Amino acid sequence: MKRELRVHPIRNGTVIDHIAPGQALNVLKILGIVGTSDAVVSAVMNVQSKKAHTKDIVKVEDRELKPHEVDKIALIAPLATINIIRDYKVTKKDKVILPDAVVGVVRCANPNCISNTHEPVISKFTIDKSQSQIRLRCIYCERTISENIAEHLL
Amino acid sequence: MFAKKHIISMRDFSRAEIDHILQRAEALETFASERSTDILAGKILAMLFYEPSTRTRLSFETAMKRLGGETISMVSTEASSAAKGEMLADTIRVVGEYADVIVLRHPKEGSTRMSAEMSDVPIINAGDGAGHHPTQTLLDLYTIKRESNLRNLNIALIGDLKYGRTVHSLVYALSLYGAKISLVSPEQLCIPSDIKEDLTKSGIDVYETTKLEDVMEDADVVYVTRIQKERFPDLSEYQKVAGSYRISLKSLKNCKEDMIIMHPLPRVDEIDTEMDSTKHAKYFKQAFYGVPVRMAVLSLVLGCDV
């Protein structure tokens, strides 16, 4: 086994690698793995990556991710890779892709925004990727979110 | 040909589209005062005002009537009693069955964008909470175009630059014209940092100061906004600050001959009434320009581009 593997290998499942350090628990939250869950999961945090910086890794057995889960992960860990493991081997590796817009994924931080009322409207944000730190802009009130995005996930 | 169906936020507009609206306003200006026209005869404008407004409501109504159209309206008192509990989304669908165009003012930010998504008729934003008020920005630009010059503009914005929505939209629009922008405000009311970032990103020369005297000499346009008492912990602090941004004859000492003073109105005492009779005062003219600009917007969204 490779040196990097700090936990036992999994036969089938998904490895989410190159997660921004500190975001592993938020990734688990996105996957709905909180409290009493019977998912077999391991998370390692702040491990040294080959690319000389630290990263978090999350490994989930017997599960592949849905597109909207991948979109959410992209928001908080734009450099993450999603590795599909079948029969102990990486059979597919994809970098997460930050979409240009997300629908129904983030709650607007503006309490006076129409998307936070009983009106029939689904939150919608455009994503500005031009800076190193991504910035979400509510298409309704135009308020932006760039810090602690995980706290605003629906 | 003008392709925008709704008028929601200045961010939706390119400089060419803004120029088109301003040219249209210029073409319609004579019909805003001397005589009316009938290019919108048979059209109905619905005004939905969930918050009080005088100037905006009256000037939209005037604009529609000057174009030969009719208006129906629901004002804030009705909105809060008769229609209590009804979703805005439903009201928009219903009113869209009556009218050809809707002007909406609503306390929630983003309410007009949502309305536009579900409306078959054009929606014009007349203020959505602390959000946008694009026809105010358009009339500000029109005033600058008519009374000063949008090219090589040096503009000073004075007062509450933090909470004032007029300032935020105006600053964004001015960035499309490459204006040189000076921001004058007390420290606690300075412009939000993300807006400033946007400005510098688009290559705009921004100068920030707390002193009015620093900008009076070079400004072509001095745009004054109100500083609200509520923003200060106590009255004496407010009075001290507000007093230092008041425009009076003394402020004119070194100003340019053709400098103009603008204000979105209503003013309280941030511009001394002794200024009203000077050639620099353009705030009442600015209020008038709201009519041709709204005529332009109404005629364009209704597909009348002749």
Ligand SMILES: Nc1ncnc2c1ncn2[C@@H]1O[C@H](COP(=O)(O)OP(=O)(O)OP(=O)(O)O)[C@@H](O)[C@H]1O
């Ligand atoms: N069977 C397995 N069980 C658990 N984790 C695995 C398994 N196979 C690979 N991994 C983990 O999945 C991730 C990707 O594996 P891979 O072999 O592609 O590594 P790599 O070549 O370093 O890829 P990258 O360039 O994406 O970092 C690594 O973190 C690795 O430890």
Ligand SMILES: [Mg+2]
């Ligand atoms: Mg690796």
Ligand SMILES: [Zn+2]
């Ligand atoms: Zn919002």
